Amino acid sequence: MTTMTLAGAINRGLRAAMDRDPKVLLMGEDIGQLGGVFRVTDGLWKDFGGDRVMDTPLAESGIVGTAIGMAMRGYRSVIEIQFDGFIFPAYDQITTQLAKMHYRSQGLLTLPIVIRVPFAGGIGAVEHHSESPEALFAHTAGLRIVSPATPQDAYDMIQQAIASPDPVLFLEPKARYWDKGEVDVSRVADQLEGEHAEAAATAEMGRGRVAREGRDVTLVAYGPTVRLALQAAELAAAEGTDIEVVDLRSISPLDSDTVVRSAKRTGRVVVVHEAPTAFGSGAELSARVTEQAFFHLHAPVLRVGGFHAPYPGSKLEHDYLPNLDRVLDAVDRVMTH
């Protein structure tokens, strides 16, 4: 076991993937000498050179589009979009081209591209630097969307995303970049060097995990809200409510089986994410739980998340974002329904 920050785990994971496969390239703005604005690619330009750690022109559609062409010749690009709010110039390339090429070609072409996005808020940033756009992409078939919440998952999942033959949006909870944790580096290495590595890696990356077991309420989170959910569970425990926390890890596919299994035991579900609740992943999960566990429920599925308003200036972001009080309020409501 090695202690790493979440950002450091991604850095180490990228390095391992580049060592394993010479076709793996990094593309992005300021990721070379500077090491990225969050330093996630720190040191990689020096060790792998500018051909494999490419500082690109400042054009997000161009980055994704050229990565698609390179993928047709067997390259596996890992793109860094500098901030969540800057992914939109590439929205067309991601949704009409990257997501659909495998289908359009009836399986002849695969585009194993990873798009890393530092996402979500809480860091006191200016406009367009704190957004959670996952639902906009989850609506498009052909993309996988994952978000790690711990250094261990960050280390494993970045390598699994690179190994997957499908395009993957890899959402990095930027407010959690400096959280530390213990990382076992051997398990994912064994998986990726073993048989059927692509299939095993893709399947595992798409599964959620129970981060804390409990009997009374299922509290579902991913990425930046997992720590919040665990903190809420600790506080609720002190008041006698036993919360089970599910870390989804993946938004597409959405591991609703794990949530439904939990919901059938607890009968109460609360979903918490930073993205606006309207038309969000919590809404999708709520629908699935209702469809598959209706007669087990003691209360409606509740959502805690951002509002249907643009992400506000940073002085208001802690009122916009789900916090402990709002999560515990939702827990109280499902308990007393």
Added chain:
Amino acid sequence: MDAHGPLSDEGLVRLLTHTGERVSHPEYDAYAADLDATALRRMWHDMTVVRGFDHEATSLQRQGELGLWVPSLGQEAAQIGSGHALRDSDYVFPSYREHGVAFTRGVDLPEILRIFRGLQHGAWDPSAHGFHLYTLVIGAHSLHATGYAMAMDRDGLVGTGQDTDGAVVCYFGDGATSQGDVSEAMVFAAVHHAPVVFFVQNNQFAISEPATRQSRVPLAQRGAGFGIPSVRVDGNDALACYAVTQWALRQARSGAGPVLIEAFTYRMGAHTTSDDPTKYRTKADEAYWAERDPIARLEAYLRSIGELPDDAVDAAAAEVKDLGRRTREAVKGWEAPPVGTMFEHVYAEPHATVAAERAWFERYERSFADQEAHA
């Protein structure tokens, strides 16, 4: 100028006048020097076959056999001329009207109609033909072409002086030059010295909008701002299109970087079979361009040098007739694919949502079969 096209035709490279007289060009004659009578006849033949196929596809759409057709009528010289300059080591990224280029890349023409009959979105193996699938989002493929070219460079397929050297040709239209992706493609191609030839078929119209809605200068001038050498060519002159493409490909394959070609041509037909060009252009306009028909021009030249014997004309006519029959039979014989195929190849690896929805749909379909069995 309004009568025959919105942008100036000044400065076009031309090797055949519109009546088919050979004129010499100090720079580009050399790039057409390998075109002997046999090669020229082959070009004429391909243009003739593609036009025949295009007419057949339009008829099939009118008869309700195709949902839509995108005619290439009038652009045969730009497509066949440039297509004949390609070799196996090159790779093409077409837009969606490049049926002529598809033919030069060995795509069996009727297969294209699988797309327009609504069976599937892609209808050939791109790598087998060095010819990517059609892209319907205007200009989006210019970035794929550039990335592919960057990868060819990485793979050592550029600038070695060997026959394995290759380049990418990316076809798009005058409308596409306004797209951000095309500008970004030129930025990436230029700074990476990518071996890509941007081949703009300026057919004067983006559906109904004349090229003056896209630019106040000839489209070839766009290259200068990116540091990309460019050339304007008479797009209805197959010899000239061949010559400038040869020049551009040699540049790109040698490692000198990207090139921009503007082929000045005219979309003689509608944008698609859903379009009505009488709403936005004049008879005089069409008559002007009818006199500049690319096939008639090459035919006149071949006859003037005594290289288009009647038996070649008869043989081509018979081939067109045969292809038309084969196309009709193929199209009418294609059944809708099994319903389950809409769930296939959404992902390369299994995805829980797709699997669950497919399973539900199959149960749903089976429920009707059960009802019928009980009836």
